[in-house]
Amino acid sequence: MTLYRQLLATMLMLFGVLFAVTYWVQFTSTRNYLAQQQETTVINTATSLGLALTPYLENGDKVSAESVLKAVFxxxxxxxxxLDMLASKEVIELDNSHGIQGVPxxxxxxxxxxDVSNESxxxxxxxQLGKLKxxxxxxxxxxxLWQGMTNLASWFIIxxxxxxxxxxxxxxxxxxxLAQIRDQAQEIELHHFGHVIPEPRTLELKQVVQAINTLSGKLADQFKEQAQEAEHLRERVYLDAVSGLGNRAYFxxxxxxxxxxxGEGGILLVAVDMLDDIYREEGFAARDNMVKSIAQSLNDELSGWDGAAIARISxxxxxxxxxxxxxxxxxxxAERINGRIADLVVNPMGEADALSVIGIAGRDSQDDLSSLLTKADNALGRARNERRGAVVMEGGHAQGMMGRLAWRDLVEDAIARQLWRFKAQPACRFDDGTRLHAELFAAIHRDGHDYFAGQFLPAIEQFKLGSEFDQAVLTATVPLLLKESELVLAINITPGAICSDEFLLWLGSFLGxxxxxxxxxxxxxxxxxxLKHQARVEALVAVLQEHGFQWGVDHYGRHFQSLGYLEQLAPSYVKVDHGYTSQVMEPGADTAFLAAVxxxxxxxGILTIATRVENEQQVxxxxxLHIDGYQGFVHPAFPI
Structure with a gap:
């Protein structure tokens, strides 16, 4: 029972006892008064009636005596x-057999x-003339007594x-x-800090509130310091100090x-050899300014590419x-990038000469990191041998068999005809191996071929099909969950759906x-x-919280922005980006940043889950490294 209810019940019980005792004292006092008043009335009536009857009894006048008795009665x-008349042996008796009205x-x-009576x-x-009773x-x-006590009881109840x-x-x-202190304690338990409780006037509670506010503030500062520490470590390990882009390790x-x-696509190597000329002629400050300008141009060009990464590797x-x-x-x-970099140098003659060359390596199905970088280096070498502004591509021959319109038609057909094949990969705890959930992977099966998410997701974002795609997948998972009562599924939401008002309205109805x-x-x-659309994400999270559903962050730690959104949005879990977890197996790997983030x-208070874990040694x-769970090929995906 809460303290409020205990205090209320105790005080009401004391008030009830007080009212009961007061009522009983008043009841007893009123009853004694009425009994005494009744006795006094009977005695007085007998005395006065005796005096009034004596003259008539002396004369033997029964009629007058009876008249006096009736008047008094x-x-x-x-x-x-x-009245017993002793002389004539006659009796005059009057009885009242009527009950009292209004009393139960x-x-x-x-x-x-x-009973009160008086005989004289x-x-x-x-x-002796007679005997009167x-x-x-x-x-x-x-x-x-009934009227008085019922009125008193009514007033007591009111x-x-x-x-x-x-x-x-x-x-x-x-x-x-005290309720605010309780709520603040629960917020601290959930690792939500920074809210200040107004100080009350009660001295004891005021001291407790001051202590809670101080504790909450210190914990909030500690969390911010830890987030800043993680960011500093990331900058040291994965950030190029001059350009602000990632370095070779990050890439x-x-x-x-x-x-x-x-995934499908490719990598681009952009060489701007004139940076050496700028350094020799104008110094490192001018070169660094040009490096930053090029980095900004690259960021601008890739701002709309989902999953893109940029780094300065030399x-x-x-x-x-x-x-x-x-x-x-x-x-x-590549052509646009060459043009943007050329525009960074002011030519007095008004001519724009190319300043960079670009080598492109398209990914083929069997390419690993080494072969992909080798192709990119070869393409960049060929571009250098041609001219400034050259763009050379190698590889990617297995891609392009389907154009972007064909990918769009495939996705739309899958949504219309429910051409899904689902697999789920478990995420398990490190301590006891219990399953936290299973992440859903969707593939499209048509005409005997399977098309995986990495192939068709770029088309979904390009043609803004994210809302329809996610609605179809979420709808298709309901029968799966109803069929398997122990299954817990985590489903990725596309950026296009997150930014869609239509999807937000649909999601509220779906969850409800x-x-x-x-x-x-x-x-x-x-x-x-x-990080890009925090306002849209806050609206979606509000819908999830309204209906009691949980959510998590995918690719946690990938981007070079503040981690402060964790405290503000409070996800249930985060999945650490595979770009970091895969490096723990490398000799001399610096895990300080991964541990900090x-x-x-x-x-x-957020669960951390490592992704793409391939073997027990990596586990x-x-x-x-302060990671609660893991997910990857060590526990293969299973069909559902």
Whole structure:
């Protein structure tokens, strides 16, 4: 029972006892008063009646004596008046057999008032004239007692109810700081910090509130320091200090993750050899300014590419990872990049000469990191041998068999005809191996061929089919969850769906119609979309929280932005980007950043899950880095 209810119950019980004792004292006092009043009335009536009857008894006037008796009997409330005339041996007796109105029979049966009677001998000198007996009727006393006590009980009940309401309001007001302390303690337990409780006037509670506010502030500062530490470590390990882009280690990790996911597209190597000339002629400051300008241009060109990565891999070279289903777009992108870099140098003659060359390596199905980089280097060497502004491509012959319109038609056909094949890969805890959930992988099966997400997702984003695609997948998973009662699925949501008002409205209706799935259906949002469209993500998270569904972050730690969104959005879990987890197996790998970024999430009360874990040795290494769970080929995906 809550403290509020305990205090309320205790005070109401004390008030109830007080009211009961007061009522009993008042009841006893009123009853004794009415009994005494009845006795006094009977005695007085007998005395006055005796004096009035004596003259008539001396004369033997029975009629007048009876008239006097009736007058007194009718004017009062008596049960019996009896006169024995001793001289004539006659008896005059008057009885009242009527009950009292307005008093319950059970109350009359309590026998609260004893019978009151008075007998007296009427004399004249030494002569006895008669015997008078007056018996009081207790009905009037019962009536007065009943009316008085019922009125008093009514007032007591009204007073008790009013007291209860006032007491509830008073306790709510007095205990409000305590409720705020409780809520703040729960927020701290959930690792939500920074909210300040207003200080109450009560001295004891004021001191507790001050302590809680201080603790919450320190924990919030500690979380921010940990997030900043993770960012500093990431900058040291994966960031190029001059350009602000990733370095070679970062790019290698991102390419490995992209290859592991079966993505299509290619990588671009951009060489700007004139940077050496600028350094020799104008110094390192001018060269660094040009490096930053080129980095900004590259960021601008790839801002709309989902899953892209940019890095500076040497003093004069940049590397770009560009997922796409159509290699022709890489040629177009390369031409635009050459033009943007050429525009960075002001030519007094108004002519724009090319300053860079680009080598493109399109990914073939069997390419690994080494072969892909080799093709890119070869293409870049050929471009250098041609001219400035040259763009040379190698590889990618297995791609392009389907154009972008064909991919769009495939996705639309799959949505219309439900051409899905699903697999689910378990995510398990490090400590006891229990399954946290299973991540859903969707493929399209048509005409005997399977098309995987890495192949058709670029078309989904290009043609803005994310909302329709995610609606179809979520709808298709409902029967799967109903069929397998122990299955918990995590489903990735595309950036296009997150930015769609139509999808947001549909999702609210969908979740509201399936409340039984709130602990079995999880949504995963990519970190890049969270950072680019935080307002849209906040709206989607609000819908999830309204219906009690949980969500997580995919590709956690991939982007070079603040990790402060963890505290603000409070996801249930994060999946660490494979570009980092895959490097723990490399000799001399620096795991400081990975440990820091996982600790930042872990200390915020968020589960951390490593992805693309391939063997038990990798499981053992990752378990030491503040990571709660793992997911990957060590537990293969199973069809559902």
């Amino acid at each position: 009718d004017g009062g409330y008596y049960q019996q008046v009896r 029979a059970w109350f009359m049966g309590l026998e609260l008032f004893p 001998i009427l004399t004249s000198g030494w002569l 007056v018996v009081g009727h207790s009905g009037q006393a019962y009536y007065e 007073g008790f109810l009013v007291t209860t309401l006032l007491l509830m309001r008073a306790l709510n007001y007095l205990l409000k700081p 290698v990790g991102q390419v490995n993750a992209w290859i592991a996911e079966g 003093a004069t070279e940049y590397a770009l990872l560009c997922p796409t289903s159509e290699l022709a777009s890489l040629q177009e992108l 119609s399936h409340p039984d799935l709130k602990n079995r259906l999880l949504l995963e949002l990519p970190e890049g979309t969270i 996982c600790r930042a999430a872990h200390n915020a 053992e290494l990752l378990s030491r």
